[in-house]
Amino acid sequence: MDFEAVYQRELPRVYNFFRYQIGDDQLAEDLTAATFEKAWRHRERYRTDLASLSTWLFTIARRIAADHYRKARTTVSLEEESIVSDRHVVEDTAQRRADFAILATLLARLAERERELVALKYGAGLTNRAIASISGLSESNVSTILYRATRQLREQWEQEA
Amino acid sequence: MNDEFLTRFRTTPRREFSAALYERINTPMVTQRKFPLKRFTFAAAICLALAAAVLMTPSARAALQYFVRDIGGVTYLEEQVPSTPLPESQVTIVPDRIMTLSEAQEKLPFEISLPTWAPEGFTMGTFVRVTDFSDKYTPVYITWYGSDTKLGNIDLIVGQPVKWQIDLDHLQEVKINGQPAGLTGGSWNADTGEWSGSDVTLTWLRGDIMYILSSPGAPVEDLIRMAESIP
Numbered sequence: 001m002d003f004e005a006v007y008q009r010e011l012p013r014v015y016n017f018f019r020y021q022i023g024d025d026q027l028a029e030d031l032t033a034a035t036f037e038k039a040w041r042h043r044e045r046y047r048t049d050l051a052s053l054s055t056w057l058f059t060i061a062r063r064i065a066a067d068h069y070r071k072a073r074t075t076v077s078l079e080e081e082s083i084v085s086d087r088h089v090v091e092d093t094a095q096r097r098a099d100f101a102i103l104a105t106l107l108a109r110l111a112e113r114e115r116e117l118v119a120l121k122y123g124a125g126l127t128n129r130a131i132a133s134i135s136g137l138s139e140s141n142v143s144t145i146l147y148r149a150t151r152q153l154r155e156q157w158e159q160e161a
Numbered sequence: 162m163n164d165e166f167l168t169r170f171r172t173t174p175r176r177e178f179s180a181a182l183y184e185r186i187n188t189p190m191v192t193q194r195k196f197p198l199k200r201f202t203f204a205a206a207i208c209l210a211l212a213a214a215v216l217m218t219p220s221a222r223a224a225l226q227y228f229v230r231d232i233g234g235v236t237y238l239e240e241q242v243p244s245t246p247l248p249e250s251q252v253t254i255v256p257d258r259i260m261t262l263s264e265a266q267e268k269l270p271f272e273i274s275l276p277t278w279a280p281e282g283f284t285m286g287t288f289v290r291v292t293d294f295s296d297k298y299t300p301v302y303i304t305w306y307g308s309d310t311k312l313g314n315i316d317l318i319v320g321q322p323v324k325w326q327i328d329l330d331h332l333q334e335v336k337i338n339g340q341p342a343g344l345t346g347g348s349w350n351a352d353t354g355e356w357s358g359s360d361v362t363l364t365w366l367r368g369d370i371m372y373i374l375s376s377p378g379a380p381v382e383d384l385i386r387m388a389e390s391i392p
Binding site: 004007011012015016019020025029032033036037040043096099100103118122123125150153 | 164170
């Protein structure tokens, strides 16, 4: 395995998965690091006959995200998440960053599974088939959930804008 | 809002973060598997030290012959081992390199022959490990992962012959395709300096190359059948 090539290819995908999931760049870096460190520690468990390397990595990333939410759920309320997003807007006036802060707030309002699928699709850039493989859902289920989630995002975005 | 809008917020990770993480992962890469490597390094070091004594000093050779046994061209040595663990400062961790079997085959000066049969439930791993103990000893480790955690995995180590440090009380001779091979139960634990564990290990020579097949739980009959399936 050319580890450097794998690292260069998968790092941005995993990182953006966490950014879309969590909405915080620093936290996304921490969780991305945790994912790669865990994957590398357990690389001997990876089996090509069971999953692609990308699928395996995102399986680890999903668990790490779930652990994060489990720990954070008791300490961070939605209201606090909004404050964090607003602070980011004030600190960085770039329109794009402001837009992402709004999007992150809207993503945080989605159900956990919907948010995860949006992060896998639009953050990590995975196909519906790959997402189905990772999540254990059928491909059509993935499409349906994504359709519903993006419609909700669109409606709320228009209200926020 | 469309797909393009939703994907436009992707960004490239900071270069500092990317580089620091890469370095952090690569550093433990050469020091992990500390215990097995330590154990193996320790055994190999003693083997080489004893081998030097056997070859160079007639008196030492005479004194040690009682502790030496040969099976099928593999020399097994027994020497009193320290009863206390070696301090970390005296332990050399030899880095291993992870690669595919074909990459390993290109780098190694000997041919790797694989079993054509493995017990049910065991699947060969994607990657192998190569350890550069010296210019003359570069074993490759190949693992068959077991689905039953009680049986554990099966490890095949292929490399140049070395004299093997074991407890001779736990050594017996078996046959692999009619040729003599050593069968040992247990292994040295470098942390305690004691012979322990339930590992079963087969050791034999194929031409000039030494093969070691080991598992903590796979039946001896399966290991022998697996060894015999190497063409």
